[in-house]
Amino acid sequence: MxxxxxxxxxxxxxxxxxxxxxxxxxTTVAFRDLDPQAPTHVLVVPRTHQPNAxxxxxxxxxxxxxxxxxxxxxxxxxxxxxxxxxVFNTGRAAHQTVFHVHLHVLGGRLMGWPPG
Numbered sequence: 221m222x223x224x225x226x227x228x229x230x231x232x233x234x235x236x237x238x239x240x241x242x243x244x245x246x247t248t249v250a251f252r253d254l255d256p257q258a259p260t261h262v263l264v265v266p267r268t269h270q271p272n273a274x275x276x277x278x279x280x281x282x283x284x285x286x287x288x289x290x291x292x293x294x295x296x297x298x299x300x301x302x303x304x305x306x307v308f309n310t311g312r313a314a315h316q317t318v319f320h321v322h323l324h325v326l327g328g329r330l331m332g333w334p335p336g
Contacts, residue, residue, distance in 0.1 A: 224269045229320035233267050243297065247283050248290040250325075259328025260298045264290045271319045273308040291325045300327035307335075 223230040232239040232251060239251035242262055253261040266283045270276040277284050288306065295304045304327030309316040 222268055224320070227269055227318070227320045229263075229265045229318055229322060230269050233265065243290055243294050245286060245290055247286045250290055250294050253324070258326040258331075260295075260300060260304070260325065262291075262294045262298075262325040264294065264323040264325060265320060270321045272310040272316065272321050273323075274310065276321045287321075287323045291323050294325050295327060298327065303327065303331065305331045305335075 223234065228237070231237045233249050239249075241249060241251050243250035243264070247267055248264055249267060250262050250264040253263055264287050266276060266280070266287060268280065268283065270279055273284065276287075291306050295301075304325060307324040307326065308321070309324075
């Protein structure tokens with residue numbers, strides 16, 4: 221599935237609506253979250269539309285790897301050498317609100333455990 225005309229993340233990837241882009245590759249786009257939960261809170265999305273990480277792994281496993289690599293690049297760029305968190309929320313019960321797979325990169329403060 222290349223894109224979804226109603227998907228806000230597809231619109232950011234296409235440049236139809238603005239996003240605070242911080243990193244791009246041939247397969248990924250990373251932008252700052254509008255409601256940050258940490259000093260660094262960046263969303264890394266694939267350029268193609270898949271609803272969640274499991275669907276992306278089934279359809280384009282190499283792109284799932286690219287998301288993790290892009291997240292590491294964002295963390296390095298933002299100086300998160302002492303640690304950061306990568307999170308996929310999958311499904312409404314996990315508080316996924318945009319159904320275009322996205323990897324949260326969170327850091328810049330102590331990340332308590334358990335989360336949530």
